[in-house]
Amino acid sequence: MWISLSWLGDFVDLGSRTPEEIADDLTMKTALIEAVERRGAFGEEVVVGKVLERNRHPNADRLNLCVVDVGEGEPLQIVCGAPNVDAGQTVAVAKVGAVLPGDFKIKKSKIRGVASHGMICSESELRLGEDHDGIMVLEDGLEVGAPFERVRGVADVVLEIDNKSVTHRPDLWGHEGFARALATIYGLDFAAAPVDASLRAGGGPIDVRIEASELCGRYHALFATGAFGGRAPGWLRRRLSHCGLRPISLAVDLSNYVMLEIGQPTHPFDARTLRGGVIRIRRAGEGERIVTLDGEERSLPPDACVIADGERAVAVAGIVGGAESGIEADTTDLVLESAWFEPIAVRRTSTALGLRTDALARFEKHLDPDLSERAVRRFAALLREVAPDATVAPEFVAAGETRQAPRNVVLRPARCRAKLGVDLDAGDMTRILTALGFSVAEAGDELAVEVPPFRATRDVDDEDDLIEEVGRIHGYAAIEPSLPEVACGPVELEPVTTAWRAAGRALRERLGFAEVLSYPFVDDDVLARAGLADDGPAMELRNPLQATARRLRRSLVPYLLEFVDRNVKSVEDVRLFECGRVFRPSEDAASLPVEPLHLGAAWGERTTRPDGSGGVLRRLRGALEEVFDAVGRTFEARAVDESSRAAWMHPTRSATVSAGGEEVGRFGQVHPRIADRFGWRGEVALLELDLSAIVATPAHVRPYAPLARHPAATVDVSFVAPYDVSYRTVVEGLTSASKRLERVELVDEYAGEGLEAGARSLTLGLRFRVADRTLTDEEVTKELGRVRARIEELGGRVRG
Amino acid sequence: MTDDLNRELERAVEQARSALSSVSTLDELEALETRVLGRKGELTGMLRRIGTLPPEQRGPFGQAANREKSALAEAVEARREELRNASLAGVRDFDPTTPGIRPARGHQHPVLAIRREIEEIFLSMGFLVLDGPEVETEHYNFEALNIPGHHPARDMQDTFWLETAPDVSFVMRTHTSPMQVRAMERFGVPIRAVVPGRVYRNETCDATHEATFHQVEGLVVDRGISVAHLKGVMGAFLGRLFGREVTVRLRPHYFPFVEPGFELDFQCVHCEGAGCSVCKRSGWIEMLGCGMVHPRVLEAGGADPEEFTGFAFGVGIDRLAMMRHVIEDIRHFHAGDLRFFEQF
Structure with missing residues (x-):
């Protein structure tokens, strides 16, 4: 919305305050001013000119080559595309160096091979109107060469209001409201817009019936005769166009002027077109249609409020008029509608029609119902002022009782x-x-x-x-800033946030992972690629951005796979993680979904390394250990069984993670089927943990053993065993076999060449010790014998 | 007797000094040092023979011998330093401009980095840092915040609604503000808390719009809280966040859940308020929405608005990250492209 400073001057004398000062004060004390622009000032380089000759452009049929006298020694040669240009016309010429509104600089140019030394201007180029079909032809007898702004321009400054900053202020949708605000800010006198107090409410040639009183609280109809299809005076047209509205005809311009002035929209009908001597304000009928002023045929939503005559709808209440009942060039009998429409209803109708107008923008703000009558009186006063030949009926029709209670x-x-x-x-x-x-x-x-x-x-x-x-x-x-005095007490992060931070730090700073974010709305295709299309009940959006992305994620895996795919072609080693909520519907449909915070991590490598050298899966297991260390909890990993294996998981190279007796996550290599579907070579392993569940398990305090006084004996032992004999089984077995075995450490794991499928070689570092003395060689050998025997019992074959 | 020994000492010292001047490597120097000053060295040997002297001569000879010995030791050290310096002054074998060897480096998401900074700032001012649900009831997201049923913010185009049973109504929270009421319900008043988290808008994405982004909500409720306190706390927060004094202004703005409501602008750091393309020539950059908690919101949270007043604010942090790093497209934040994240 644009507000003209000269227009404000009708209601308040702002003195010598600069536009920038006024804009700043309004911004800080009333509403955000987004721009300050000059209008109607064109500088010395736009002058009155006389077209001496009009010739055909030698190289273009539609262009004219004009010779224009601009009051200097030599006339200018100007190429002009307007169809209406002709010799003998007085015109506005922007000379080389002129700057037109919109920062449009006029330069010397060549158009189709012919030099052009300026431009003959149209109304729209000078922001004097919207007419850009042809040049503006001025009256004869003007001084050729005189600056055009002295002849026609009325300099003004307009302020652009951020409409969002006045959504709650129906009184600020016109100049009067801003004038009142400024008068308050500066302590100045404020004078409201003058109205015609002589008019009386009474009868008229047309009967008004409000049939939908819940949608229309007040309705006023004013009757007048005059040359309504003609032009409004220049000053009025100029104010409208400075504020961004196109001047159209006397009736429409006056109606718009009243709206921009006091904020009340009105609508002019050509009285000839209203049939049956009646205006009915009613709900739209079933399947009712109307051709609106913009020429479009629209079907009306069933609860829309329409203005109808005896036969058909002639306007959509509060939004737009009908094409058939509008003002024509020869309109002489006017019915001016001014009304109060129910704001929520007009807004709903506008949304249904997909049509927003200046009138709607005001009605939906909930105007003062009394403004409706004031607009009729203001229109009458203005009409008398600008068109003395017009006559206004002394009585207007007033219907409806809605008033704003004090x-x-x-x-x-x-x-x-x-x-x-x-x-x-x-x-x-x-x-x-x-x-x-x-x-x-x-x-x-x-x-x-x-x-x-x-x-x-x-x-x-x-x-x-x-x-x-x-x-x-x-x-x-x-207002002088100060800090509040507050009680002192301990503050902390939510435990799950602390866990996120700690796990994230470990993954980023120790393991080189990048933290990413993905959408919680999962696309069906993305879900299908992860094999999670039927992953159980999900929350769904009623109005998704894309119809295929309506489900809320239950897992972070689908987008991790997509992100690995996005990077794996350009990066040798992809390490990503995300922490975010997943959503599971509650058992009780009336409760909000459960939203645990999950941590998902992906480790992908383009080249496969032989197992045992630490393929991504084992390194990801290392990351899992780091995460649990960081959050101060412990876990157990178990080979995944068929029933709890997700579709993305490799059948044998996957595991579930549990803590505190509950399953809290899983990890594993991506199933070859999925890797093939993405076309990956190399290996990708994924990890997903429920951080919310993990922080609910007991915190782990690291156990301490007093420092040993006597040295330990350290021995490595190597053996081959099937993968089915788990590392954990081995460690537990050895620990129970030898009471002097203090610690077992994994030195190496190897599988592949030289070993049968399903078998691996393990090398363990064993540390034996007793508390009160140094073990003798014989004692160590004896313990080692027990260990070897237990390995064989478990199904291992000790090497060397 | 003494004369013999003295002469011997003199000769040995002289020889040692001349040998010292001719050694050219640290190894030769070491050998010389052992030969002369070592446990079985010449000088040590002579000192051992001091017992063969008559008692009255032992003192003077011993002093002279020890003096010579320590002078020689000093000379050896000096020579060692010379030789070491000469050996080090040789060929250059290190380039300090070659990057060092570092462990694999991870990357923090630029939005989450700012989120954590903001959390730390408010923790240091004694604020709780809370979490809230991302799927929210219509009550907490709208009604409890004094946003009536016909408010434009509730239109279908702004809010993601969830499929639910007919008698309940859930949305993807459109802001972190629902936590104002939830926090008052959970902790009572007085309270001071911030709530970082994800919010959602049903908007088509482009370079500057995302359907999901991060906000941090703040809430202070106590007896006697005023606009002056809002200004004080915001000033302290922004000063810490930007690492320097920033000029801010409170501009009136309407939000249904505060009264009075403001937008807080800060003076453009690029042009110092003169007006540039970053601030769209206005000299100011819109930073956050804030205001004094509306009495109806206090009531919804179970606080008596006659006894308590408070302020609240909500700051979108994706935009802050974009400003800090001059990021041209907000969509990078959710695209998972390592070429983007590797820069942070």
């Missing part, structure tokens, strides 16, 4: 001071509120405030709203 709010100056943290007295508050249009009476320690109807519809309804008014106008910049 609202009384108590303001306690002490609370106002405390909440703002600023020292203002009741007098300051009274002054501010009164200037804004509130009535204020002192009642003991309190102020009894009556909210004016134009602020009471939606905006101001309790004490804190008044405190906002006072604070805003006083100025938040004037």
